[in-house]
Every structure is written in C-alpha cells, then in structure tokens.
Amino acid sequence: MPIKILANDGLEKEGIEKLLAAGFDIQTTKIPQEELRDKLNDFSAIVVRSATRVTSREIDANPQLKLIVRAGTGTDNIDVDYAKSKGITVCTTPGISAQSVAELVFAHLFSLSRFLHDSNRRMPHEGAEKFNELKKNYAKGIELKGKTLGIIGFGSIGQTVAKIGLGLGMNILPFKLHHEEVKIELDFFKVGNAAPVITLQTVPFEELLAKSDFITLHVPFKEGDPPIIYKERIALMKNGVMLVNTARGGVIVEHDLLEALQSGKVAAAALDVFEGEPTPRKEILAHPHISLTPHIGASTLEAQQRVGLMVAEKVIGFKF
DSSP: OOOEEEETTOOOHHHHHHHHHTTOEEEOSOOOHHHHHHHGGGOSEEEEOSSSOBOHHHHHHOTTOOEEEESSSOOTTBOHHHHHHTTOEEEOOTTTTHHHHHHHHHHHHHHHHTTHHHHHHHHHHHHHHHHHHHHHHTTTOOOSTTOEEEEEOOSHHHHHHHHHHHHTTOEEEEEOSSOOEEEEEOGGGOBTTBOOEEEEEOOOHHHHHHHOSEEEEOOOOOTTOOOSBOHHHHTTSOTTEEEEEOSOTTSBOHHHHHHHHHHTSEEEEEESSOTTTTSOOHHHHTOTTEEEOSSOTTOSHHHHHHHHHHHHHHHHTSOO
16 A cells, blocks of 8 residues: 655645655645544645644544654644654755745845835825825835845855845845854856855844844744844844844734834834734734735745655655
C-alpha cells in the first residue's frame, strides 16, 4: 500500500506531481480543523501551511503519524515539542519564501514613502473633485535612497531585505540576538560566476531603534511570546519612523502602534499580519496611515512552486 500524505492547506502541482511520481498517495482535499482529530488516522504525514493546527489533540488521536511538514517557516500552529516527544519529526521549508517576503516589504515601503496606500483609497472617490488638493497632499513623498533601514531579525528573509535595500542605496542596520558579521552576496550584480560580497556588522537593538528611518521585522514568533515593539521601544525611535511587519501578528502591540500614529511619533506603518487574525481590528483596517495586505508575504507563484518542491523532497527523503 502506498504511504498516504495529507496536504491539508493545499500544495502546488509541482510538489504533488513529484510525490505521485515517487509512489505516494497524496490527498489535497481539506479536512476541517474540527474533524481533523478523527480523520487524520489514515495518514502517515501531514503537510500544513498556517491555517491548519496540529496540536496534542490531533497527535494523540493519530499514533500512526510520523511526519509533520510546515510549508513555510513559522511553526506556531504546530505543537513541535509535543510532537517530538511522541517521536514525530517536524520540519519546515526555510528560506524558500525569502525573496517573496522581501519584495513585499519594499512594495509597502514604496507605498508608504509616496502615500500610495492612501491615494489609492481616495482617488477613486475624490480625484475628480479634489485633484489639486490631493496632488498637494501627496507632494511630500520621500526617496528611499540614503535612508536608514533597520532590520530586526537577520536570517534568510532579513538578509534578502538587506540586499534589496543596498541595491537602492539605503544604509542597513541589522539586528540579531548574537552580534556578528554577516556576509551578503549581491547576486544581482553577478558578472559571470562572481558577485560582490558585502560584510554587515549587526548592531545593538537600541542603536537600530534610535537611528532607523524605517524598521522591518523578520523574527520567529509564537503565541505567548512577548512582543518586540511596544510603547517604551517606540519612544526610543526617531520621530516620523515607519514600521513594517510581515512576520507575525503580536510582534507589534497594535494599541501602542495606533497611539504612536495618532501622536505622529510613527509616521506610517505597513502590516501584512495582525493581532486576532483573520479578523483584524477595524481601527487598523480604516487607518489612513497604515498600508495593508492580508498575510500574503510568501504568496507568490514562484515561492509556492519552490515550497511545493521542497515539501516533496522532505517527504521523499523521510524514512517512514
């Protein structure tokens, strides 16, 4: 009998085809969360994204489960420690979505710096009557070149953000828990097989907060972890700083962010993730100084193809 795999949050066709070719039986029909405990028993492995939770309940009810693959990097929807205590392997697909997330960061940065998030809301309704007024309002945009970008979390995503920032002529201030020099290969400048390498020195957290014009967060975060950005840390930032969060909801305390936007301490923010997801608070959604996307950081066609293939490789390489 072929080994059965459940891809409960879907999987790109490249990954499915690779698993089928290797002799696996893969199901992509979603099992609702409330039914998963009773229906997971047929499967030796489950592949999830962020929607499906694999907790001790599902694990205890399905002793045949041997492998959990997170198609992505965060494992806040998986009880990793409990799974490992039961002899179940948990693995992720690190680095696969770095380019997609990094490009979304800059989509937001360009939007904030030129007021695109607000002009796209107002132009359809007010453009005909208030064109010159809006033109005046949006004439105070800024360029990214020469500005300082603070990157909190300097793994594969943070380093990809740094590459793009360097290409735009930005100053990069990276932070990670262990201070070190990080070598960044600027592969977009590659000539033949050679590309220039830049060495960046990570900086103390307080220095990043004090000197950055823009701050973007790329840190792991799970339920119960303390927030990274809150009122006291916002107070250490430059006046008029702009914040971007494509990591996880809860990394920034939204109440404190709203207060800082109201006071002008924070000029604008971009959020791809939210507290209380998938029902963000209305004050966030309606705020004129917040650029919004619905948790799509890793959601590009290219990233999903890469994820699908890596998931297939993880499953095929596992000894069931």
